[in-house]
Every structure is written in C-alpha cells, then in structure tokens.
Amino acid sequence: MIKVQEEDFSLTDEITSLKKRCNNIGALSTFIGIVRDKREDEKLVSMTLEHYPGMTEKMLNKINTEALSRWDLLDTTIIHRYGKLLPGEQIVLVITASKHRKEAIESCHFIIDWLKTKGPFWKYEKTVDKGFWVDAKSQDLDEELKWNN
Amino acid sequence: MKVLYFSWIKDKLGKSHEEIQVSDNVKTINDLITLLRQNNENYKDVFKDTSSIKVSINMETAKFEDSINDNDEVAFFPPMTGG
Numbered sequence: 001m002i003k004v005q006e007e008d009f010s011l012t013d014e015i016t017s018l019k020k021r022c023n024n025i026g027a028l029s030t031f032i033g034i035v036r037d038k039r040e041d042e043k044l045v046s047m048t049l050e051h052y053p054g055m056t057e058k059m060l061n062k063i064n065t066e067a068l069s070r071w072d073l074l075d076t077t078i079i080h081r082y083g084k085l086l087p088g089e090q091i092v093l094v095i096t097a098s099k100h101r102k103e104a105i106e107s108c109h110f111i112i113d114w115l116k117t118k119g120p121f122w123k124y125e126k127t128v129d130k131g132f133w134v135d136a137k138s139q140d141l142d143e144e145l146k147w148n149n
Numbered sequence: 150m151k152v153l154y155f156s157w158i159k160d161k162l163g164k165s166h167e168e169i170q171v172s173d174n175v176k177t178i179n180d181l182i183t184l185l186r187q188n189n190e191n192y193k194d195v196f197k198d199t200s201s202i203k204v205s206i207n208m209e210t211a212k213f214e215d216s217i218n219d220n221d222e223v224a225f226f227p228p229m230t231g232g
Contacts (some may be wrong), residue, residue, distance in 0.1 A: 119183035119231025136228035
C-alpha cells in the first residue's frame with residue numbers, strides 16, 4: 001500500500017491495517033524518518049518537502065515492486081509526506097511484512113535506501129534567518145548502489 | 150511541450166512550469182536545453198552546469214541524449230532527496 005500525503009500517519013494504525021491485509025505474518029520491520037531539530041549547528045525552524053505529483057506515485061510503486069520481486073514478502077506499506085513539516089514530525093513510514101525476519105529487515109532497509117535517491121522529493125530547510133535546498137548526499141547514492149550487487 | 154521545474158531550479162527561473170513551442174530540430178533533451186539557454190540569463194545560469202541537474206520524460210528518469218517530442222512532459226530537477 002502506497003500513500004503520498006500531507007497529513008501525519010499513525011504507526012499503530014498502519015500496522016493494524018497491514019496485519020488485517022495478510023495472514024501468517026512472522027515478522028514486521030518498520031522505519032520512520034523524522035525531521036531533525038538542527039541544520040548542522042543551527043536551530044531548524046521547518047522543513048518543506050516539495051514533490052512531483054504523479055512521478056512520486058510512479059517511483060514509489062516501482063521501488064515497492066522491486067522489493068516484492070527481491071524478497072518473499074507478505075505485504076508492504078510506504079507512506080511519504082510532503083508540505084511543511086516541523087522538527088520532530090514524521091516524514092516517511094516503511095513497513096514490510098514477511099514470514100521470517102531476514103526478508104522483512106532487509107527489504108525495509110532497501111526501500112528506504114532507494115527512496116532517498118529515487119523518490120522525487122526535494123527538501124527545503126529553514127533556520128531562523130535563512131533557507132536552504134538540501135543537497136543530495138553522496139553517501140545516500142553509495143547506500144543505493146550497494147543494493148545493485 | 151510542457152516543461153516543469155523543481156527545487157532551486159524553480160526558484161532561479163521564478164516559475165514551476167511552462168509550455169514551450171519546439172521546432173522540429175529539437176530532437177533531444179540536450180537540444181531543449183540549448184533552446185532554453187537562449188531565453189535569458191537565469192536560464193543560462195541554471196543550465197550552465199548540467200552535471201548537477203536530473204531530467205525526466207513523462208515522469209520516467211531520462212538522460213540528456215534521450216529523444217523527445219511535442220506531447221512529452223519534461224521535468225528538470227536536482228538530485229532527489231526523499232526519505
């Protein structure tokens with residue numbers, strides 16, 4: 001299940017919903033991304049996520065399909081928020097469900113790594129007196145590439 | 150052709166999208182960039198170093214040498230920062 005939305009999400013509700021959708025779950029792995037309260041050493045006031053409506057859903061579906069083809073999964077949930085978020089707010093949720101732990105843990109890690117570099121989102125961070133578009137990190141690209149091996 | 154801009158590219162150009170009339174000699178993304186550079190200094194500035202820019206055609210990741218036609222939706226953006 002994939003959602004791109006402005007509103008917040010509840011981990012508990014999403015786990016309940018995923019469990020209802022499938023049988024024989026032995027393992028659930030979850031990842032939540034959260035807005036930090038600092039940009040380097042400066043206090044962060046807000047982070048606004050811009051995205052490319054249409055392409056976002058397309059890319060999230062592709063990432064999800066890739067995860068389902070690589071691991072034996074029962075179901076997945078990916079929720080990515082956009083718009084203005086405040087420090088401490090949730091940005092993204094990934095849940096993977098499988099019979100055994102290895103598949104759930106690895107696929108959850110894979111999905112968030114690919115979201116970092118293939119999800120058409122751009123982050124704008126505001127401090128008290130300045131605004132910055134966040135640069136992509138070369139480290140994130142390395143993390144993505146490691147899944148090609 | 151519909152052309153979209155995101156992130157700092159949108160800010161520098163002062164617009165998020167535009168319709169562009171392209172002639173038959175605009176066959177690839179590189180040709181489109183050459184055309185856009187002629188608009189004004191802001192476009193020249195945005196497209197002076199394309200190594201920091203990514204492109205998509207009809208919401209699929211693309212390369213600068215890929216072919217385009219008049220009905221395509223092309224988007225320019227910096228590397229993505231999802232998650």
